[in-house]
Amino acid sequence: MIRLVLAIAFLISMTAVAEIQVPEDCIDHAYPCLIRADNMFSFKQGNLNIRLTPKSILKITKENKQLNLELLTGRMSVNELTSSEETMTVNSVLMESSEFMVKRDHDELDLLSLTKFTRTHYLINVQENIPVRVRSNFLSKSEFIDFTRYYFSSIKDFKGFLTSTESKWAVEFQKQNESQTKALMRSVASEEKASEERIRQEQEKAQALKKAKEELFFRTFRR
Numbered sequence: 001m002i003r004l005v006l007a008i009a010f011l012i013s014m015t016a017v018a019e020i021q022v023p024e025d026c027i028d029h030a031y032p033c034l035i036r037a038d039n040m041f042s043f044k045q046g047n048l049n050i051r052l053t054p055k056s057i058l059k060i061t062k063e064n065k066q067l068n069l070e071l072l073t074g075r076m077s078v079n080e081l082t083s084s085e086e087t088m089t090v091n092s093v094l095m096e097s098s099e100f101m102v103k104r105d106h107d108e109l110d111l112l113s114l115t116k117f118t119r120t121h122y123l124i125n126v127q128e129n130i131p132v133r134v135r136s137n138f139l140s141k142s143e144f145i146d147f148t149r150y151y152f153s154s155i156k157d158f159k160g161f162l163t164s165t166e167s168k169w170a171v172e173f174q175k176q177n178e179s180q181t182k183a184l185m186r187s188v189a190s191e192e193k194a195s196e197e198r199i200r201q202e203q204e205k206a207q208a209l210k211k212a213k214e215e216l217f218f219r220t221f222r223r
Helices: 002-019 141-151 155-222
Strands: 033-037 041-045 048-052 056-063 066-080 087-090 099-105 108-113 118-125 130-138
Touching: 033 041, 048 056, 066 141, 099 141, 108 141, 130 155, 141 155
Parallel strands: 066 087
Antiparallel strands: 033 056, 041 048, 048 066, 056 066, 066 099, 099 108, 108 118, 118 130
């Protein structure tokens, strides 16, 4: 009986170890994998290059051809080194961008696409662990610098990153301006059309009212 109890206790302890492993034991080898980064920590996971900032915790799971990254706290940057048939989620959000940064603070989650330079903000339902999209916006240069500066261990690396992304940001900035200008023109045209329609309806009402008054006058006069 004692041996049976000891065997069960051993299996339970082995299961616990399998669920929460140190980085060198599970990175790119076993799932689930829980990684705690005391310092800036970079590693490769399949075709991805992942970097965690200090005090960040990341859980990695995999289901068939879908890799699931769940940032529990802190910040993470991900860069796809080669194309892959696998899909990827970050905190249950299906990712389309192959290069992005993530920030998790309690029940708030920010995903920054480094191809579109848009930051999408989510609120996480703690009970169901489901992110709910709140807003998405293109980052100005100052906002982009402020968000990304935490992901690098040296000023030199950060400056190199900014230099490599400056031209891409400028292209997207131009696209955003063109898109906003077109949207504004459509809005103005729509408002002009609506204004013309209101004037037309008011004129029709005025004509109908005038005609009704005239008919009332003639009926009264004929009596």
